[in-house]
Amino acid sequence: MEQATAGKALDDIVSAERSRGGGDHARSAHGDAWGALTRTHAAIVQRLQEMLSAADFPPLPWYEVLATVAEAPQEQMRMGDLAEALVITRGGLTKLVDRLVKAGLLERTFCETDRRVSYATLTPGGRDLLAEMRPAVIAELEVAFSANLSVAQANELRQTLDSVRGSACAS
Amino acid sequence: MEQATAGKALDDIVSAERSRGGGDHARSAHGDAWGALTRTHAAIVQRLQEMLSAADFPPLPWYEVLATVAEAPQEQMRMGDLAEALVITRGGLTKLVDRLVKAGLLERTFCETDRRVSYATLTPGGRDLLAEMRPAVIAELEVAFSANLSVAQANELRQTLDSVRGSACAS
DNA sequence: CAAAAACAGTTGTAGTTACAACTATTGCTT
DNA sequence: AAGCAATAGTTGTAACTACAACTGTTTTTG
Numbered sequence: 001m002e003q004a005t006a007g008k009a010l011d012d013i014v015s016a017e018r019s020r021g022g023g024d025h026a027r028s029a030h031g032d033a034w035g036a037l038t039r040t041h042a043a044i045v046q047r048l049q050e051m052l053s054a055a056d057f058p059p060l061p062w063y064e065v066l067a068t069v070a071e072a073p074q075e076q077m078r079m080g081d082l083a084e085a086l087v088i089t090r091g092g093l094t095k096l097v098d099r100l101v102k103a104g105l106l107e108r109t110f111c112e113t114d115r116r117v118s119y120a121t122l123t124p125g126g127r128d129l130l131a132e133m134r135p136a137v138i139a140e141l142e143v144a145f146s147a148n149l150s151v152a153q154a155n156e157l158r159q160t161l162d163s164v165r166g167s168a169c170a171s
Numbered sequence: 172m173e174q175a176t177a178g179k180a181l182d183d184i185v186s187a188e189r190s191r192g193g194g195d196h197a198r199s200a201h202g203d204a205w206g207a208l209t210r211t212h213a214a215i216v217q218r219l220q221e222m223l224s225a226a227d228f229p230p231l232p233w234y235e236v237l238a239t240v241a242e243a244p245q246e247q248m249r250m251g252d253l254a255e256a257l258v259i260t261r262g263g264l265t266k267l268v269d270r271l272v273k274a275g276l277l278e279r280t281f282c283e284t285d286r287r288v289s290y291a292t293l294t295p296g297g298r299d300l301l302a303e304m305r306p307a308v309i310a311e312l313e314v315a316f317s318a319n320l321s322v323a324q325a326n327e328l329r330q331t332l333d334s335v336r337g338s339a340c341a342s
Numbered sequence: 343c344a345a346a347a348a349c350a351g352t353t354g355t356a357g358t359t360a361c362a363a364c365t366a367t368t369g370c371t372t
Numbered sequence: 373a374a375g376c377a378a379t380a381g382t383t384g385t386a387a388c389t390a391c392a393a394c395t396g397t398t399t400t401t402g
Contacts, residue, residue: 028309028312028313029322029325029326029329030309030312030313030315030316030317030320030322030325031309031312032325032326032329033316033320033325033326033328033329033332034215034312034316035329036328036329036332036333036336037208037211037212037215037328037332038212038235039258039332039336040208040332040333040335040336041208041209041212042257042258042259043258043336044205044208044335044336046258059388061388064209078350079350079351079352080349080350080351087210087213087214087217088389088390089389089390089391090350090351090352091351091352091353091389091390091391091392092388092389092390093351094351094352094353095352095353095388095389096388096389098352099388114349114350114397114398115350115396115397115398116349116350116351116396116397116398117349117350117351117397118350118351138199138201138202141199141201141202141205142199142201144201144335145201145204145205145335146201148334148335148337149201149204149331149334149335151200151201153331154200154201154203154204155200155203155204157204157207157208157328157331157332158200158203158204158206158207160320160324160328161204161207161208161210161211161328162207162211163319163320164211164215164315164316164319164320165207165210165211165214165215166319230358232358249380250380250381250382251379251380251381259359259360260359260360260361261380261381261382262359262360262361262362262381262382262383263358263359263360264381265381265382265383266358266359266382266383267358267359270358285367285368285379285380286366286367286368286380287366287367287368287379287380287381288367288379288380288381289380289381
């Protein structure tokens with residue numbers, strides 16, 4: 001693997017910098033929280049991708065699509081809603097779904113009453129693959145989170161993040 | 172802007188699904204925390220990118236490089252350490268730094284004692300641009316975080332995330 | 343009801359990224 | 373000291389993504 005394997009060096013540098021009271025660019029608590037958020041997110045994504053490729057599973061975005069569609073009523077979702085849920089562009093989603101359709105994991109279905117909309121619908125193959133992948137992903141997340149976080153702390157974390165997102169999305 | 176603007180629809184679906192006790196695929200607290208983490212991260216990244224492009228600033232990865240290098244001693248950093256801090260591949264960093272060098276924001280310097288290593292070093296132009304961008308980024312983060320989070324909560328959030336990353340990086 | 347505006351999704355293109363193979367330098371082994 | 377392994381960084385290629393322009397459908401409006 002060519003993936004960079006972690007990020008502790010920067011923290012040392014930053015905290016050293018801060019403790020010697022040096023920089024004229026003191027950072028805010030919120031900025032620090034943002035830094036921790038990005039780095040933690042990237043580290044976990046990296047860990048998941050590493051695990052998936054080692055297990056010969058499709059990449060993480062595929063899993064996210066399958067997991068999201070599977071949770072929707074009737075295992076189908078409008079393209080626009082799916083793009084919004086995954087926080088990617090609609091153009092990008094079109095091509096991502098194309099690949100999943102070609103792999104037989106999704107199929108496109110259409111709306112009778114509004115012929116503009118199309119749905120991404122889970123196929124049996126997609127459902128099966130998701131059932132295979134989910135335990136592996138959950139397990140990986142468990143070791144990442146559960147080692148240092150109780151369930152209560154995890155819930156608190158989720159709540160905090162959701163509230164932040166709520167205000168971040170106040171478009 | 173073609174960016175998807177938020178993600179509340181999915182939450183509704185998920186919570187509806189959960190409250191009617193329907194799915195045979197109950198999710199764990201840690202899985203929920205992960206979902207909140209990804210979505211919040213993506214939403215804030217989106218918000219920042221939108222702001223930067225509206226203000227005719229370079230994209231977010233450029234800012235992250237500049238900000239990271241600026242915090243290092245002597246405003247310079249080894250390529251490998253920089254890649255690790257940004258949690259991207261070294262190959263990707265090479266080309267990213269290429270672009271920043273071409274824009275006059277960084278320059279490559281070399282190590283006397285070990286001729287393998289090269290440093291990314293901040294130029295005056297890079298320092299100036301960072302000084303322009305930083306307030307804008309900080310302000311954007313303030314509105315995203317500060318609306319729903321006290322400083323104490325932000326610190327707690329940072330601490331929680333750091334501890335998660337600590338175990339996630341136990342390679 | 344016809345024209346215009348809004349909406350849902352796709353396509354074309356360019357920029358960015360990751361992955362793997364490669365070069366060059368240093369450290370280790372005997 | 374010669375040879376082998378490990379390290380630092382770059383490069384080539386393929387895949388992915390965003391952005392903008394486009395087609396087709398529905399809704400609004402004059």
